[in-house]
Amino acid sequence: MxxxxxxxxxxxxxxxxxxxxxxxxxxxxxxxxxxxxxxxxxxxxxxxxxxxxxxxxxxxxxxxxxxxxxxxxxxxxxxxxxxxxxxxxxxxxxxxxxxxxxxxxxxxxxxxxxxxxxxxxxxxxxxxxxxxxxxxxxxxxxxxxxxxxxxxxxxxxxxxxxxxxxxxxxxxxxxxxxxxxxxxxxxxxxxxxxxxxxxxxxARRNWEELTRKWRRLNIETYGLSAGRPGRRLRWFLRSLLLPLSAVAHTPKVLTNPGLHTFGQRLGALRVLYAIRLWRVVDSWAVLGRDIQQVREGRPGVESLGADAGAAGRS
The missing domain is CATH 3.90.550.10 (Spore Coat Polysaccharide Biosynthesis Protein SpsA; Chain A)
Structure with missing residues (x-):
């Protein structure tokens, strides 16, 4: 160059x-x-x-x-x-x-x-x-x-x-x-x-925007494991660790310099635990849809990722 x-x-x-x-x-x-x-x-x-x-x-x-x-x-x-x-x-x-x-x-x-x-x-x-x-x-x-x-x-x-x-x-x-x-x-x-x-x-401002992002990311992340042995079992076990990861990340919220008040830290903690639990449920939903679609002879759920990730807000 x-x-x-x-x-x-x-x-x-x-x-x-x-x-x-x-x-x-x-x-x-x-x-x-x-x-x-x-x-x-x-x-x-x-x-x-x-x-x-x-x-x-x-x-x-x-x-x-x-x-x-x-x-x-x-x-x-x-x-x-x-x-x-x-x-x-x-x-x-x-x-x-x-x-x-x-x-x-x-x-x-x-x-x-x-x-x-x-x-x-x-x-x-x-x-x-x-x-x-x-x-x-x-x-x-x-x-x-x-x-x-x-x-x-x-x-x-x-x-x-x-x-x-x-x-x-x-x-x-x-x-x-x-x-x-x-x-x-x-x-x-x-x-x-x-x-x-x-x-x-x-930043995303509300719960709807946040879950829309993670719904897309769950589909896209699941798609990365296509063709790998044991992908469904690993996905299921990975989802079970999400609530524990919220506990591990709690100190990060309490000490982050980007938050200025106790109320901001408390709000961030509520969202941390809520989104990790939501991701468990949505991860199981992604897995269930994939199993169902494969049984019906249709493409796996990762085929939904392109529509979910249209070139808009990242």
């Missing part, structure tokens, strides 16, 4: 024009030379129509239509139109720090592909909802994802175009960022954390 490589920023989008406008405004304020940037909005057939998305983007981005459902296919469709030496992936509801691209590109001198830091944005620091407080503690911990779990989320990801072509695109119907990161590392590429490449992601 050149010293200041050309960068294509890929933004999957579905039915979220307000946040897309905020995302594009932040990208326009980047410190990276504008002449070295290409910004692509990969629209996943939003109900407003492509003309409305193009009107919202204006001259700030190129808009392409990707009809195959899912954030992964939307990103792949954006890459197909990309011309940059580096690909930078961000979600349409994220807000990039002004130095996001500059820091992400710089980190590629130390690693083959990188994920950056994601901060959780709340509407009012002093009046967080319980779900916002929980998200402030547990959501988007990219440092842990990268350094301990070996993957980066695709909402803050940088890689050379050549690497992406070697690894191939994101897959639909599963946790595409986890699977892609593991596939890249199996090709011999080194993943690193870029703490100064920062984007903000709005």
């Amino acid at each position: 050149s010293e200041q490589p050309t960068v294509s920023v890929i933004i999957p989008h579905f039915n979220d024009l307000v946040n897309l406008d905020i995302c594009l405004a932040a990208l326009r304020a980047q410190t990276y030379p504008a002449g070295r940037l290409q910004i692509i909005v990969a629209d996943n057939a939003s109900p407003q129509g492509l003309d409305a998305v193009q009107a919202a983007a204006g001259d700030r981005a190129q808009v392409v239509l990707v009809e195959e459902r899912g954030a992964g296919p939307a990103r792949n469709g954006g890459v197909a139109k990309a011309t940059g030496e580096v690909l930078a992936f961000i979600d349409s509801d994220c807000v990039a720090d002004p130095r996001w691209i500059e820091e992400g590109v710089a980190a590629l001198s130390r690693f083959d592909f990188v994920g950056g830091q994601v901060t959780v944005l709340v509407s009012d620091e002093q009046r967080m909802t319980p779900v916002e407080a929980w998200e402030r503690v547990f959501a988007f911990d990219f440092k842990t994802y990268i350094e301990k779990k070996g993957f980066t989320g695709s909402g803050n990801l940088f890689c050379p175009r050549s690497l992406f072509e070697t690894v191939a695109g994101f897959r639909a119907g599963i946790s595409e960022d986890y699977e892609w990161s593991k596939r890249a590392q199996s090709c011999g590429f080194k993943l690193g954390y870029a703490p100064k490449a920062i984007v903000g992601h709005p």
Whole structure:
């Protein structure tokens, strides 16, 4: 790559024009030379129509239509139109720090592909909802994802175009960022954390938004184990550990500096225990649907993952 490589920023989008406008405004304020940037909005057939998305983007981005459902296919469709030496992936509801691209590109001198830091944005620091407080503690911990779990989320990801072509695109119907990161590392590429490449992601505010996220993640995570021996037994046993994990994570809530009042900590604890119990029940439901569909000769439940993961709020 050149010293200041050309960068294509890929933004999957579905039915979220307000946040897309905020995302594009932040990208326009980047410190990276504008002449070295290409910004692509990969629209996943939003109900407003492509003309409305193009009107919202204006001259700030190129808009392409990707009809195959899912954030992964939307990103792949954006890459197909990309011309940059580096690909930078961000979600349409994220807000990039002004130095996001500059820091992400710089980190590629130390690693083959990188994920950056994601901060959780709340509407009012002093009046967080319980779900916002929980998200402030547990959501988007990219440092842990990268350094301990070996993957980066695709909402803050940088890689050379050549690497992406070697690894191939994101897959639909599963946790595409986890699977892609593991596939890249199996090709011999080194993943690193870029703490100064920062984007903000709005917290989910209520129980409905939170369970919608975890319903999708349960399906996609179950899909990762397709074809593995004993997958159903392991999934069942894994679900039984979720309530115990809530106990283990209680100190994290009580000591987290992102929460400012006792009420916020109490609200986050209530959500912690409630969501872990909810995930047990939903995990069993995913398992039950898979068994039933296989008995009926239909595709397994992981086939639902593409629709569940349409390119909208991550």
